[in-house]
Amino acid sequence: MNRNVIICRSILENPAITQRELAQALDVSLGTANNLVKECISEHLITLAGAGGAYELLPAGLELLKQYKVDGALIIAAGFGSRFVPLTFEMPKGLLEVFGERMIERQIRQLHEVGVQNITIVVGYLKEKFEYLIDKYDVKLLYNPEYSSKNTLTTIYRAREILRGRNMYVLSSDNWMRHNMYHAYEGGAWYSSAFMEGETSEWCLDYNKKGRIGSVSVGGIDQWVMYGPAYFSKEFSEKFLPVLEAYYELPGTEQFYWENVYMDMLSGEAEKRLPNLEEAHGDIDMYINRRPEDEVYEFENLEELRRFDIKYQRHSDNEAMELVARVFKVPESEITEIRCLKSGMTNKSFLFKVKERHYICRIPGPGTELLINRRQEKAVYDVVAGLGITEKIIYFDGDTGYKIAEYYDGANNADPRNWEQMEKCMAVVRRLHNSGLTVEHSFDMRERIDFYEDLCRRHGDIPFEDYGKVHGWMTELMDRLDSMGRRKVLSHLDDNGDNFLMLEDGGVRLIDWEYAGMCDPLVDVAMCAIYSYYTDEETERLIRVYLEREPSLDERYSVYAHMALGGFLWSLWAVYKASLGEEFGEYTIIMYRYAKHFYKKCRDIG
Structure with a gap:
């Protein structure tokens, strides 16, 4: 550090600067500052300008500063x-x-x-x-x-x-x-x-x-x-x-x-x-x-900012914070222990504490209103509330998609490789399917594939070289499923391990019902398998866990067909999201491989 530069700069900024102030600017003792001033005078960088004690920067001092100018x-x-x-x-x-x-x-x-x-x-x-x-x-x-x-x-x-x-x-x-x-x-x-x-x-x-x-x-x-x-x-x-x-x-x-x-x-x-x-x-x-x-x-976090600027204790000008304060009838200052949770593929969410309890607020991601019908999602939550298998909903807005739910301390997501846990998860899915509950909307695989295909083409293109051939395969599977006339029940459609909460008391909760609707119940087995990246052997085991017996030929075909169609659908979903700047790594290819692989397994069944 060139201390002479600091002295010349300080004098340029304030010719009447004292040696004590120079010592502070240099972060040195008064004695050291005095010696440095003498050095600058001897090198003709500065001079004393008169009896008043003011300094003057000399041409050599100005020349020295040039190379140290901030660009x-x-x-x-x-x-x-x-x-x-x-x-x-x-x-x-x-x-x-x-x-x-x-x-x-x-x-x-x-x-x-x-x-x-x-x-x-x-x-x-x-x-x-x-x-x-x-x-x-x-x-x-x-x-x-x-x-x-x-x-x-x-x-x-x-x-x-x-x-x-x-x-x-x-x-x-x-x-x-x-x-x-x-x-x-x-x-x-x-x-x-x-x-x-x-x-x-x-x-x-x-x-x-x-x-x-x-x-x-x-x-x-x-x-x-x-x-x-x-x-x-x-x-x-x-x-x-x-x-x-x-x-x-x-x-x-x-x-x-x-x-x-x-x-x-x-x-x-x-x-x-x-x-x-x-x-x-x-x-x-x-x-x-x-x-x-x-x-x-x-500022390390919002709590520190609140302590510094009390405005943030009263009114943060943030829609989510204002919503939480309104729902719980508290000032924003009582919303504490806020932290970001892992962002989902379609939503953002944060954890917070109010009145000694923790909750999660979900904020729909940008553009999700095009992909997800929040009123239908709310209708599902309303219908299944009596089953006690979902998270406890405190607030749900069917127009905006904002959701506030209780947070389960000590809960963990299900491990797809832990078969004891998967038995409990499939028991929850069976209970849903056997409940007799219905909603007015269905999950139509054909309509969803056409929808995402159109989105992809409007935002770029579909990059798979053999897409036309594979699309024909998927049409063949959907035609066969339609001819089978399988019954439709209320199904979750997104039952991956992250959406099963394993509670400390041994209970299980199934969360995030964004895609739920009436569908072939075996679609939930298929979706769970592909979301878990299951092998053929693991898929067979999951089918038996769900059915609690060996599957019939038609049941096995239905699971395989829905795994192929699900893989195809979610690969299109990922291509569309990538066109918007969101990238999901190898997920797109894995899903597309499921489409091809399980089409071939369906073809082998005949």
């Missing part, structure tokens, strides 16, 4: 912010307001105040929400297509050419700085740091007397930790970016933060991983930028 800022804003659900279901974390001002806008404004105008924001999740900033602040947006599956190492990788050869701030969109800590000139690379009393799980810094960081360790007691923005000098990026680029190509680094690369460079781990890369060897300079208490804020 711009990179703001990381690609992530989801799972610890801020449900707010971040609607709005990226960096666009949340603190005391009436959006966090990212506060940082942009602070950068502008010191003359930093060249600002690039790396976006991903809800990227369109940031578009207005282009017009309002003349910023640039850079899209990171890997934002949902990788961490900030990838974000910096995508923005590496913006950083290369420049002096750049690297900020997080969701930080909040009480005071403007930015400058037009910086003396070298640094990382903002806050002091954490007691035990912490933050990334702790070890540094020498001059503030140069020597090592980073995760967790410690009474430590200065990485907290807030960073600054990449040209020299830092020249050394750092080649190592980060190499790390990007290494398997197993997908969830690395960019700080993981820096930490490995300090510890020598990067040299071990990349023995042939010159930049991975030797030192890399970055300094601690120790900040005063209560200046930099990294």
Whole structure:
């Protein structure tokens, strides 16, 4: 860190600055500050301008500052912010307001105040929400297509050419700085740091007397930790970016933060991983930028934000939070212990606590109103309520699809390979099928296949090379099933292991009835088998578990045919979702293979 730069910068900003204030800016003792001032005077960088004690920056000082001028800022804003659900279901974390001002806008404004105008924001999740900033602040947006599956190492990788050869701030969109800590000139690379009393799980810094960081360790007691923005000098990026680029190509680094690369460079781990890369060897300079208490804020979750800005205790401007408060007749401040649950393929949901009990709020995903009839789903829940086999519904809106249900503490999803559990699950399915309950709507496999095929073609194409032939096979199966005239009963259609809850008391609950309707009951055996990725042998066992006997030829054909049709249908569903930007990996191929494989097994039955 070039301390003379800090002195010259400070005098440029405030010629009347005192040595005590210089000591604070340099984070050194008053005596050290006095010696540094004398050094700058002897090198003709500054001079005393008169009896009043004001300093004057000399031409040599101005020349020194030129190479340390800040060229711009990179703001990381690609992530989801799972610890801020449900707010971040609607709005990226960096666009949340603190005391009436959006966090990212506060940082942009602070950068502008010191003359930093060249600002690039790396976006991903809800990227369109940031578009207005282009017009309002003349910023640039850079899209990171890997934002949902990788961490900030990838974000910096995508923005590496913006950083290369420049002096750049690297900020997080969701930080909040009480005071403007930015400058037009910086003396070298640094990382903002806050002091954490007691035990912490933050990334702790070890540094020498001059503030140069020597090592980073995760967790410690009474430590200065990485907290807030960073600054990449040209020299830092020249050394750092080649190592980060190499790390990007290494398997197993997908969830690395960019700080993981820096930490490995300090510890020598990067040299071990990349023995042939010159930049991975030797030192890399970055300094601690120790900040005063209560200046930099990294809000870890919604509870922290609530404590800081009491607006969020009363009114968060979030539809889901307002709904929960209304349903339970409580202020939003009494909705606590909020956390994101694993997102389903069609919905988002979060866990919360009200009045000492936990609940789940389900929010339908975008576009699902086209795919799922929520009024029909509600009708099913209403009909089966008396059976006691579903989750306990507190609230269901058949128009919006919002659902609030009790959460079962200690419950686990069923394990499809645990046959004791599967016997209990199939008993629940049998009870449903034998209940005699009916609804007015059916699940029509032919109609659903035609529907998804049309969606796929309207949003691109169907990529399977032999789709026409396989579609003909499926038509053949549906015609045969129609001719069999099998009875229809109320069926679940989505009875995968994740939708069976195994309760602590031994009970079982079947949840998520979005596709339920009148259908051949053996469709639930078929769907359970393909969702569980069952082999032929496991499928045969499941049929026997459900029937509690050996199947007839027609029953076996019906299960096989529905497995083929289900695989075909869900492969089309996945193709359509992929056209909207949602990717489900190998699921599409697995389902399409089920369509082919079990068609052939049906053909063998004859």
